[in-house]
Amino acid sequence: MMESATSKGRRWLLACAVFLLLAFSGLAYRLVDLQVYRHDQLRDTARGNTTRTVIVHPRRGDIFDANGNKLATSRFVKTICADPVMLGSHYPAVARALAPLLGLEEKELEAKLKPRLIRTPSGQVKTNRYVRLKRKVLPEVFEQITRTMAEFSIDDPSVALDRKKQRFVRDMRRRAVFADRAEDQLRLYPAGTLGAHVLGFVGGDDHRGKEGLEAVLDSKLTGARGWRVIETDSRKREQVERRVQDVPARNGLNAFLTLDAGVQNIVESELKLAMEKHLAAGVTAIVVRPRTGDVLAMANLPTFDPRYPGDVEAAARRNRAVTDTFEPGSTFKAVTVAGALNEGLVTLESRFHCSDGRFLYAGKILRDHHPYGLLSVEKIITKSSNIGSAKVGMRLGAPRLYQYIRDFGFGSRLGIQLPGEVGGIVHPLEKWTKLSISRVPMGHEVAGTPLQIVMMMSAIANEGRLMKPRITDRLEDEQGRLVLKYPAKSIRQVVSPAVAREVTKALKTVVALGGTARRAELDYYTVAGKTGTAQKAGRGGYIPGKYYASFVGFLPADRPELCILVAVDEPQGDYYGGLVAAPVFKKIAERTASYLGIPPDKKPEESAAGDRH
Amino acid sequence: MTRRNGTMLARFGPAVKAAVICLVTCGLGLGYVWQKQQIAQLGKEIKGLEMRLGDLNKENKELGDTLAQLKSPQVLDQLVKQWHLELEMPRPSQVVVLEEKSPTRADRDSSRPTQTASR
Numbered sequence: 001m002m003e004s005a006t007s008k009g010r011r012w013l014l015a016c017a018v019f020l021l022l023a024f025s026g027l028a029y030r031l032v033d034l035q036v037y038r039h040d041q042l043r044d045t046a047r048g049n050t051t052r053t054v055i056v057h058p059r060r061g062d063i064f065d066a067n068g069n070k071l072a073t074s075r076f077v078k079t080i081c082a083d084p085v086m087l088g089s090h091y092p093a094v095a096r097a098l099a100p101l102l103g104l105e106e107k108e109l110e111a112k113l114k115p116r117l118i119r120t121p122s123g124q125v126k127t128n129r130y131v132r133l134k135r136k137v138l139p140e141v142f143e144q145i146t147r148t149m150a151e152f153s154i155d156d157p158s159v160a161l162d163r164k165k166q167r168f169v170r171d172m173r174r175r176a177v178f179a180d181r182a183e184d185q186l187r188l189y190p191a192g193t194l195g196a197h198v199l200g201f202v203g204g205d206d207h208r209g210k211e212g213l214e215a216v217l218d219s220k221l222t223g224a225r226g227w228r229v230i231e232t233d234s235r236k237r238e239q240v241e242r243r244v245q246d247v248p249a250r251n252g253l254n255a256f257l258t259l260d261a262g263v264q265n266i267v268e269s270e271l272k273l274a275m276e277k278h279l280a281a282g283v284t285a286i287v288v289r290p291r292t293g294d295v296l297a298m299a300n301l302p303t304f305d306p307r308y309p310g311d312v313e314a315a316a317r318r319n320r321a322v323t324d325t326f327e328p329g330s331t332f333k334a335v336t337v338a339g340a341l342n343e344g345l346v347t348l349e350s351r352f353h354c355s356d357g358r359f360l361y362a363g364k365i366l367r368d369h370h371p372y373g374l375l376s377v378e379k380i381i382t383k384s385s386n387i388g389s390a391k392v393g394m395r396l397g398a399p400r401l402y403q404y405i406r407d408f409g410f411g412s413r414l415g416i417q418l419p420g421e422v423g424g425i426v427h428p429l430e431k432w433t434k435l436s437i438s439r440v441p442m443g444h445e446v447a448g449t450p451l452q453i454v455m456m457m458s459a460i461a462n463e464g465r466l467m468k469p470r471i472t473d474r475l476e477d478e479q480g481r482l483v484l485k486y487p488a489k490s491i492r493q494v495v496s497p498a499v500a501r502e503v504t505k506a507l508k509t510v511v512a513l514g515g516t517a518r519r520a521e522l523d524y525y526t527v528a529g530k531t532g533t534a535q536k537a538g539r540g541g542y543i544p545g546k547y548y549a550s551f552v553g554f555l556p557a558d559r560p561e562l563c564i565l566v567a568v569d570e571p572q573g574d575y576y577g578g579l580v581a582a583p584v585f586k587k588i589a590e591r592t593a594s595y596l597g598i599p600p601d602k603k604p605e606e607s608a609a610g611d612r613h
Numbered sequence: 614m615t616r617r618n619g620t621m622l623a624r625f626g627p628a629v630k631a632a633v634i635c636l637v638t639c640g641l642g643l644g645y646v647w648q649k650q651q652i653a654q655l656g657k658e659i660k661g662l663e664m665r666l667g668d669l670n671k672e673n674k675e676l677g678d679t680l681a682q683l684k685s686p687q688v689l690d691q692l693v694k695q696w697h698l699e700l701e702m703p704r705p706s707q708v709v710v711l712e713e714k715s716p717t718r719a720d721r722d723s724s725r726p727t728q729t730a731s732r
Contacts, residue, residue: 597708
């Protein structure tokens with residue numbers, strides 16, 4: 001009896017031992033399975049639950065003018081989203097509350113917030129849990145939205161809500177309207193439309209430059225992204241002490257321009273008045289420092305708001321100062337005369353007979369506005385004689401004239417840091433007709449950009465040296481350390497300094513008594529310049545009644561500080577450069593010289609005496 | 614006396630050792646927890662300071678943008694017109710230019726201290 005009880009107990013013990021052995025074997029297998037075989041997979045899953053890589057976006061660099069005034073800057077903004085399911089049937093009330101904050105129509109917002117079923121690309125039917133309400137919302141507006149939602153009441157507060165309803169309301173207030181995790185930026189232009197064509201604009205989801213300097217300097221302004229590998233707790237809050245990697249973003253570089261916001265404002269305000277006065281299709285002006293080629297102002301009208309570039313036609317966004325070409329007309333006579341003087345073929349006193357206003361050449365008649373007889377080279381410039389300049393050009397000869405045209409920068413891009421710059425049209429010598437040598441010297445059969453014209457005149461002002469136009473001065477990092485300097489560059493010496501001074505002497509007579517641009521004369525500064533009136537060319541020849549009036553000049557004539565071009569496209573009524581563009585030049589020059597504190601080189605008595613003549 | 618002491622040591626020695634080991638282990642454990650607590654606390658402080666720095670940077674940026682907007686020539690022009698300040702650029706006749714004369718050789722010589730020749 002005792003023996004059988006003992007053996008029964010042993011069997012139990014054995015059974016228990018076997019059971020435990022099997023159980024522990026199972027556990028051991030599971031342990032090996034989890035810790036060895038599936039180790040990598042489970043480790044990744046565990047890390048995925050707590051570890052996140054956060055991309056830190058760099059802030060786009062700012063753009064400043066020459067005096068450190070901010071012209072373009074960026075701010076981090078939010079993309080506001082909502083979960084319509086969490087709003088339930090309260091979406092109309094939420095739309096009513098948020099529409100004014102988001103600047104959207106209530107009906108439009110209501111349609112977005114309405115819970116609905118959607119079909120995924122895989123054919124699955126789901127509720128819409130994510131709708132984008134508005135992009136590029138300022139952080140302060142988002143704070144207002146959060147506050148509005150937190151205080152949002154859906155029912156009569158005196159009526160008690162059951163627990164389920166309370167939880168629904170709490171979730172709706174906290175989480176139904178939220179900001180997307182992805183950071184976005186908004187480009188702001190504190191000076192509004194000032195310098196819009198130079199600055200350009202940014203666009204697209206990637207906040208990249210699309211036009212102007214924003215596009216040209218895009219890689220420098222963008223910066224480099226950083227990242228942070230973090231661990232979060234169960235409520236998705238970062239555990240800072242467990243931060244694995246922290247690589248800060250490198251914000252974009254700041255660009256400092258040669259542009260002066262004060263001068264730009266003067267130019268734009270005067271162009272606006274000119275546009276209204278002459279009912280023109282467009283006006284363009286450029287202000288340059290001849291010695292360095294620094295562009296102080298560049299403006300075109302019509303213009304656009306760089307924050308809303310899509311609000312205007314594409315033509316208004318074009319920087320016509322560098323993208324559009326026109327026949328320069330009489331301003332080009334300075335090139336012809338400078339070339340002939342530089343070759344020693346003429347002096348300012350050399351005389352040419354201007355055929356009494358009618359000059360038959362190659363079967364075509366070339367006319368002057370007034371019949372002139374013998375005119376000196378200086379007077380040819382003063383009176384802007386077409387026949388006189390044609391004869392000077394003929395003495396210079398086509399090959400040399402062509403070379404001077406190219407040397408003054410026509411027919412090739414000057415290399416300004418702006419997109420869309422064109423080189424203009426200068427036909428190769430082989431394509432010149434017999435007539436060309438009588439037409440090119442007075443600025444026909446060639447086309448240049450306003451920038452080329454002003455740089456040509458700047459070369460004369462700068463003792464015959466053509467400079468590369470410069471719009472960006474330097475790039476700095478956030479701490480103000482210099483990263484890249486764009487120095488002033490000379491392209492070439494076109495004519496000798498003595499010849500440049502001779503041409504200046506002739507150009508000074510243009511604004512004096514008997515010249516074509518009396519209205520460009522200044523009280524306190526001597527001006528040297530040239531008018532231009534060109535008929536606009538279209539398909540099949542010149543378009544009757546459509547002109548391009550211009551004036552380009554520099555001051556003070558004998559130690560130039562500023563070179564200014566004003567061009568009026570299709571003015572109504574008066575169309576001569578001396579009547580339309582010269583007065584605008586005068587206003588811009590007077591205000592700019594005063595703003596920059598350029599010492600006068602002329603006494604008021606001289607000016608008054610000049611007026612009496 | 615010696616035997617008695619030896620007996621006491623033999624009797625309580627292991628207990629003392631165990632107590633010391635327990636205390637040290639306990640101390641190490643508490644120290645570890647305290648340090649973890651400190652690290653977590655510092656983490657929270659760092660997070661708070663980072664957020665404050667972010668807010669201050671943001672505020673600084675907003676103020677800078679507002680200043681830039683207020684300083685823009687267009688806004689200044691508008692304010693001058695709005696408040697009828699009648700401000701305009703001075704004409705060159707209203708500006709007195711003081712030209713700094715570059716020192717001549719005579720000026721330089723006169724300002725130099727006189728030197729006596731030593732024999």
